[in-house]
Amino acid sequence: xxxxxxxxxxxxxxxxxxxxxxxxxxxxxxxxxxxxxxxxxxxxxxxxxxxxxxxxxxxxxxxxxxxxxxxxxxxxxxxxxxxxxxxxxxxxxxxxxxxxxxxxxxxxxxxxxxxxxxxxxxxxxxxxxxxxxxxxxxxxxxxxxxxxxxxxxxxxxxxxxxxxxxxxxxxxxxxxxxxxxxxxxxxxxxxxxxxxxxxxxxxxxxxxxxxxxxxxxxxxxxxxxxxxxxxxxxxxxxxxxxxxxxxxxxxxxxxxxxxxxxxxxxxxxxxxxxxxxxxxxxxxxxxxxxxxxxxxxxxxxxxxxxxxxxxxxx
Numbered sequence: 001x002x003x004x005x006x007x008x009x010x011x012x013x014x015x016x017x018x019x020x021x022x023x024x025x026x027x028x029x030x031x032x033x034x035x036x037x038x039x040x041x042x043x044x045x046x047x048x049x050x051x052x053x054x055x056x057x058x059x060x061x062x063x064x065x066x067x068x069x070x071x072x073x074x075x076x077x078x079x080x081x082x083x084x085x086x087x088x089x090x091x092x093x094x095x096x097x098x099x100x101x102x103x104x105x106x107x108x109x110x111x112x113x114x115x116x117x118x119x120x121x122x123x124x125x126x127x128x129x130x131x132x133x134x135x136x137x138x139x140x141x142x143x144x145x146x147x148x149x150x151x152x153x154x155x156x157x158x159x160x161x162x163x164x165x166x167x168x169x170x171x172x173x174x175x176x177x178x179x180x181x182x183x184x185x186x187x188x189x190x191x192x193x194x195x196x197x198x199x200x201x202x203x204x205x206x207x208x209x210x211x212x213x214x215x216x217x218x219x220x221x222x223x224x225x226x227x228x229x230x231x232x233x234x235x236x237x238x239x240x241x242x243x244x245x246x247x248x249x250x251x252x253x254x255x256x257x258x259x260x261x262x263x264x265x266x267x268x269x270x271x272x273x274x275x276x277x278x279x280x281x282x283x284x285x286x287x288x289x290x291x292x293x294x295x296x297x298x299x300x301x302x303x304x305x306x307x308x309x310x311x312x313x314x
Contacts, residue, residue, distance in 0.1 A: 030303040037132025044133045048140035066148040074100050074152060081237050088172050090163035092239065095170065097156050098272045099236035101149040105198060106267060107227050108142045113206030114213040114220040121314040131307055135210065139202045146195075153275060157184075164277050170241045179241050184277040194270035197288055201267070204292075204299035211302045214313045234264045263291055 037044070052063050059065060074097035082092040113135075117124060120134045157164060166183045167174045174180035213219045243256045259265055266284040273280045 025304055025308075027300060027304050030300050030307060033130040033303065033307060034132045037130040037136055040129065040133055041136075043129065044136040044140055047133075047137045048144060051137070051141045052144055063144075063148055064151075066145055067151045070101065070104065070149045071097075071152045071155070074156070077237060085238065085242065087170055087239065088163075090160045091168055091170050091172070094153075094156050094160055094164060094276045095239060095272070096237055098153055098275050099268060101146065101153055102198070102268045102271050103231065103234070103236050104149060105142055105146045105202070106264065107231070108145065109139065109202040109205055110209070110227060111220075111224060112138055112142065113202070114209045114223055116206050116210035117214045117310050117314055118210075118217075124311050124314055131303070131310060132207070135203060135206045138206050138210075139199060142202060143199055157276075168277070170239045179244055181276075181278040188274045188277065190280065191271050191274040194274065197292060198267060198271060201288070201292055201295060204295040208295070208299040208302050211306050211310060214310055215306070230262075230264055233258075234262055234268065235259060236268070240265075263287060 052066075056063050056065055061068075074093070077100075078093035078096045079089060081087075081096060082089045085092070112119075116134050116138045117131070120137075123129070124131075124134070161184075164184050167180050168183060169178035169180050171178055209219070209223070213223075240256075240259060243259065244252060260283075266287040269284045270280055270288055272278075
């Protein structure tokens with residue numbers, strides 16, 4: 001929309017036209033895009049579900065292959081790493097399986113989020129829909145996959161419930177100064193706001209990386225290379241307890257500050273720790289809340305400045 005004004009000169013001179021002022025690069029237009037996108041929930045909800053069905057069409061059990069593949073990976077690596085780290089399977093398998101489930105959501109939002117607008121090129125050029133619809137489509141698809149994978153968590157916890165519903169240590173019983181965890185309880189429900197925060201952050205990550213990657217096509221290659229590195233730097237297949245006093249050593253490891261400096265650790269911790277009966281440091285909630293605010297601020301700035309250009313870049 002453009003605003004055009006006319007200035008009348010003195011002494012009866014001809015009016016002078018002022019160049020139109022564009023309102024396309026405003027935060028109001030960016031917020032309106034997101035608001036309209038949320039209102040079109042039937043559209044992105046249907047598209048996201050169709051993505052899952054399309055991937056497993058003509059399959060007998062369909063999307064539940066997501067659950068089966070996740071379960072096999074968690075089971076295999078859980079038994080393997082429990083032997084490598086000399087840890088009881090009853091406490092380590094829930095730890096690694098829950099970590100894999102959350103990491104799958106995070107890495108999926110990163111890798112597929114970068115391709116959000118590129119993969120929807122045809123729809124963007126033909127369908128007059130807000131850009132946020134394609135962001136919500138990606139986040140909703142990843143959320144559905146997370147829901148399927150949580151079935152693995154339910155099964156694993158049901159099997160090892162007696163080991164997790166009381167005080168326990170990753171190394172076994174809470175004896176001889178071992179680092180103990182409180183076990184499953186009502187506070188485990190705090191994983192619900194943790195999951196909501198994950199989905200909220202997935203929105204700005206998909207929006208921001210989607211815009212950047214559409215303009216600079218080398219960015220997805222760089223990010224995909226870093227995802228594998230971040231996987232090994234984040235305590236997913238190895239327990240962070242082993243870096244703490246009472247875990248597997250007498251003192252605190254010098255690597256622990258680097259783990260705390262990894263923001264992905266805090267995102268995983270606010271969901272995984274409650275689900276397996278471990279305490280969550282308040283610092284993790286602060287870090288996640290801060291990243292959420294800063295991330296959405298950056299995404300809105302990108303939305304304001306480049307929303308109208310995405311259709312030309314794809």
